[in-house]
Amino acid sequence: MLLYILRRFGVALSVALTVSIVAFLLLHLSGDLALAIAGPEASPAQVEQVRIQYGLDKPLAVQYLDWLAGALHFDFGRSFYFRETVAALVAERMPVTMTLGAIALGLALLVAIPLGVVAAVNRGGWIDRAALVFCVLGQAIPTFWLGLTLILVFAVNLRWLPVSGNATWAHFVMPAIALGWYAVPAVMRLTRNGMLDVLASDYIRTARAKGLRWPTVLFKHALRNAVVPVVALAAVQFGFMLGGSIVVEAVFSMHGLGHLAWEAIGRKDFPVVQAIVLLLASIYIGLTFLADLINAWLDPRIRVA
Template sequence: MLAFTLRRLVVALSVALTVSLIAFVLLHLSGDLATSIAGPEASPAQVAQVRQEYGLDRPLTVQYLDWLWRAVHLDFGNSFYFRTTVASIIAERMPVTMTLGAISLMISLVIAVPLGIIAAVFKGTLIDRLALTFCVLGQAIPTFCLGLGLIIVFAVNLRWLPVSGTAGWMNYILPSVALGWYAVPAVMRLSRNGMLEVLSADYIRTARAKGLSPAVVVLKHALRNAIIPVVALAAVQFGFMLGGSIVVEAVFSMHGVGHLAWEAIARNDFPVVQAVVLILAAIYITLTFVADVINALLDPRMRVA
């Protein structure tokens, strides 16, 4: 188990380093940062002064290593627009995005896993076909369209829930449903396929031959093995939700990290953009690493492989 964990850790660190390099290079390839910081009406002397002030006249390798070293110590520099440290801005906005992602993931799992189990148990029936149709509809509706529809129905017409903001837990209901809806089809299909594979196993037939009730066979014996792939997918989906929260936070005016990324891109606030990309990628990589370790604990075959 230790060797398996160390191998996965090396892979995770390699991916994180690659992401940081790509984020740094792409940002510098987008244009002259000194000109963007100084403004389009700045004189060549002012642009040169900005380039020297922010260290942009140094070789890219030196800039990258310096930025990476400071980022490892959670020092992402100062924001060009907000005039404060990037770390403090992200620390202020991160709880909103993490809460939104956690609630969205919980909603998607609560809907998708039982739906996948029911579809597998009633394979080939009308219930199974309706569940698969539900999945297709889930992937066909864009997140921002669903969010706007939820606002019109539940906030404007019925006035049951607030439209925007993060004042209370009710503010998270509509955006969480909009963000979690897209993950339901993938989790539901994986749950259904895993359950179908497990239900045809020999030990399930043995459990049925012993006279165990269908509920015990499905929920106690089959679900444990069928749920293993869902653990890895849930971690991946949570990472996607954190990155995809940009659209949802913009629609519902939630000032989280996603909305911060949109603001930073619109205002050419490059330190914030770099920090958001790196932090979200690090969270995604960490979740994937943890999911691999949990799967290895649940399924010894992964450790052997």
């Protein structure tokens, strides 16, 4: 198990390093950063002064190593637009995005896993067909359209929920539904397919032949093995939700990390964009690594292989 953990950690570390290089280079390839900071009306002398002030006159490799050393200490420099440290901005906005993502993932799993189990047990029946239709609708409806529809129905017409903001728990209900909706079809299909494979296995037939109660066979023996790939998918979906929160937070005017990224891109605030890209990618890689460890714990065949 220790060797498996070290191998997976090495892969995660190499991916994180690659992402940091890509995030650093993409912004530098977007144009002259010194000119973007100084503004189009700045004189050549002013542009050169900005270049020296922000260390943009150094070789690219030196700039990357300086930036990476600061990032390891959670020091991403200062925002060009907000005129405060990037770390403070991220720390202020991160709880909103993490809370939104956690609630959205919880709602998605709460709906998708039971629906997948019921669809597998009733394979070929009307419940199974209805679940598959629900999956198609879930992937066909855009997140922003669903968010606007929820606002129109529950905020404007019924006046049950607030339209925008993140002050109370009620502000997270509609954004979490809009964000988690897209993850439901993938989790449901994976749960259904896993349950179908497990229910057709020999040890399930043996358990039934021994007279074990059907709920015990279904939830204690079948679901535990069928849920192994769902763990990895849930980690991936949570990473997607953090990245996809940019659209949802913009629709519902939630001041989270996604909204900050949208503001930074529009204002060419490069240090903020770099920090958010690296941070979200690191969280995504960390969740994938954690999912690998949980899968190895649930299924010993993975770590043996």
